[in-house]
Amino acid sequence: MTAQTVQPGNTYLITGAAGFIGSRVAEMLLEAGNSVVGVDNFAPAYDVRLKEWRLQQLQKFPAFTYHQWDISDPDVVTAVFKKQAEQGRPFAAVINLAARAGVRASIENPAVYISTNINGTLNLLNACRDFGAKKLVTASTSSLYGEGLPAPYVESLNTERMLSPYAATKKAAEVLAYTYHYLYKIDITIFRYFTVYGPAGRPDMMPFKFIQRISEGRSIPVFGDGTQSRDFTYVDDIARGTILGLKPLGYEIFNLGSDQPVLLSDAISIIEKNVGKKAVIERFPRHPADVASTWANIEKAKSLLGWKPEVPFEQGIHNAVDWYNKNRSWASQIST
Numbered sequence: 561m562t563a564q565t566v567q568p569g570n571t572y573l574i575t576g577a578a579g580f581i582g583s584r585v586a587e588m589l590l591e592a593g594n595s596v597v598g599v600d601n602f603a604p605a606y607d608v609r610l611k612e613w614r615l616q617q618l619q620k621f622p623a624f625t626y627h628q629w630d631i632s633d634p635d636v637v638t639a640v641f642k643k644q645a646e647q648g649r650p651f652a653a654v655i656n657l658a659a660r661a662g663v664r665a666s667i668e669n670p671a672v673y674i675s676t677n678i679n680g681t682l683n684l685l686n687a688c689r690d691f692g693a694k695k696l697v698t699a700s701t702s703s704l705y706g707e708g709l710p711a712p713y714v715e716s717l718n719t720e721r722m723l724s725p726y727a728a729t730k731k732a733a734e735v736l737a738y739t740y741h742y743l744y745k746i747d748i749t750i751f752r753y754f755t756v757y758g759p760a761g762r763p764d765m766m767p768f769k770f771i772q773r774i775s776e777g778r779s780i781p782v783f784g785d786g787t788q789s790r791d792f793t794y795v796d797d798i799a800r801g802t803i804l805g806l807k808p809l810g811y812e813i814f815n816l817g818s819d820q821p822v823l824l825s826d827a828i829s830i831i832e833k834n835v836g837k838k839a840v841i842e843r844f845p846r847h848p849a850d851v852a853s854t855w856a857n858i859e860k861a862k863s864l865l866g867w868k869p870e871v872p873f874e875q876g877i878h879n880a881v882d883w884y885n886k887n888r889s890w891a892s893q894i895s896t
């Protein structure tokens with residue numbers, strides 16, 4: 561699959577390589593015969609045991625190199641590119657998946673979101689310009705669509721009324737990236753991901769949290785009445801789409817979503833069925849920064865990238881529960 565989309569033998573820089581999505585993208589590129597330089601600062605946004613587990617999978621590949629570095633430091637970013645240039649193996653592309661993610665946490669500490677999501681992106685753009693890297697793929701979010709726009713959300717909608725500092729930093733990075741495309745002809749692909757889930761997922765997100773808590777007989781917090789919906793998208797579909805975005809495209813923004821929104825209450829039932837236990841639900845008022853629903857229009861990714869999601873929600877949850885059961889001895893201890 562990946563062999564059709566990228567030529568093997570290239571070297572890619574992946575930031576956020578120990579992260580949920582970054583580690584899967586790295587794994588797919590390595591499996592296709594490429595080299596990957598991974599950078600991650602092991603941000604304490606959630607339990608780093610998950611990052612260690614993901615890194616262990618990547619370190620099985622001899623063509624994987626890892627640096628525990630922070631992309632918000634411009635000298636660090638310059639050093640990564642310089643080292644690669646000195647070895648005569650410039651990056652075929654940069655895939656920026658490092659970020660402070662998470663809507664609610666961004667309200668508590670917006671500054672850290674600005675330094676990684678905006679300054680970090682700026683440092684990578686400067687390095688692409690200075691070291692002649694021609695391609696940058698970078699992650700944005702469905703949170704940009706905020707509330708009140710007609711669904712399914714199409715990329716051309718006016719996204720200026722975001723509900724959280726997280727979404728605002730992602731919008732800033734999108735706009736900044738355009739200026740670098742315009743000024744320096746860097747080819748830039750931006751992906752607005754829709755609620756990504758799967759094995760070794762993020763413990764601050766619903767699927768991991770509910771799988772763990774239901775498995776261990778702990779209550780699950782449900783904000784609102786359960787009628788919110790999310791366009792849950794399986795991590796392998798996201799990683800495959802991200803890799804398809806490595807081809808020259810100019811400057812394009814793509815939604816990557818499943819186009820199959822699932823009600824929160826239905827998602828809970830599917831998790832219960834796969835775990836084999838009933839959930840104990842604790843209800844809380846809906847958080848104002850949480851959007852009521854997300855739904856991706858994915859026609860652009862289908863037509864320009866030849867991408868479509870392949871893993872239905874039931875199958876993806878089955879895989880995530882399977883991963884949890886295999887790693888339960890430590891995954892049950894992760895703070896959710």
Ligand SMILES: NC(=O)c1ccc[n+]([C@@H]2O[C@H](COP(=O)([O-])OP(=O)(O)OC[C@H]3O[C@@H](n4cnc5c(N)ncnc54)[C@H](O)[C@@H]3O)[C@@H](O)[C@H]2O)c1
Pocket residue numbers: 575576577578579580581582599600601602603604605611629630631632656657658659660661662675676680699700701702752753754755756757762
């Ligand atoms: N998971 C989702 O549902 C989702 C949805 C929309 C957008 N996104 C975006 O996709 C990208 C990847 O998200 P994820 O779900 O894999 O999150 P993640 O938190 O698992 O991965 C991000 C990684 O970046 C690292 N990082 C943070 N700050 C850094 C810094 N300054 N320098 C170097 N590394 C740093 C973290 O340690 C982490 O391992 C992010 O840009 C996120 O905003 C994710």
